[in-house]
Amino acid sequence: MAREKLGRQAAEAALTGLDGWALAEDGASIKRTFTFANFSEAFAFMTRVALAAEAMDHHPEWSNVYKTVDVTLNTHDAGGVTALDIDLATKMNRFAGA
Numbered sequence: 001m002a003r004e005k006l007g008r009q010a011a012e013a014a015l016t017g018l019d020g021w022a023l024a025e026d027g028a029s030i031k032r033t034f035t036f037a038n039f040s041e042a043f044a045f046m047t048r049v050a051l052a053a054e055a056m057d058h059h060p061e062w063s064n065v066y067k068t069v070d071v072t073l074n075t076h077d078a079g080g081v082t083a084l085d086i087d088l089a090t091k092m093n094r095f096a097g098a
């Protein structure tokens with residue numbers, strides 16, 4: 001099920017092939033820093049992700065400084081990483097051209 005919490009091994013397995021993402025030390029979230037050419041590119045990325053996230057009803061925790069976007073994903077209800085986070089991370093990589 002999409003909201004079923006993935007154990008550490010399953011989460012790590014799901015991340016293989018997902019460029020740039022790593023499991024947080026506590027195993028409860030996944031993280032990636034995206035770096036773009038400039039602020040416009042970073043903000044365009046965030047806009048695309050925002051629309052996709054809203055459609056999924058699954059939202060990133062993120063911050064933006066100039067051309068970098070730091071992202072943390074987890075599923076609050078499950079208290080950890082689920083397939084929803086992997087799906088959103090996959091979309092983010094696609095939007096970032098990674």
Ligand SMILES: C[C@H](O)[C@H](O)[C@H]1CNC2=NC(N)=NC(=O)C2=N1
Pocket residue numbers: 057058059060061073074075076077078
């Ligand atoms: C009611 C609604 O489905 C929940 O609050 C959603 C909204 N967005 C969410 N986003 C994330 N990242 N995790 C959640 O558990 C979550 N829950």
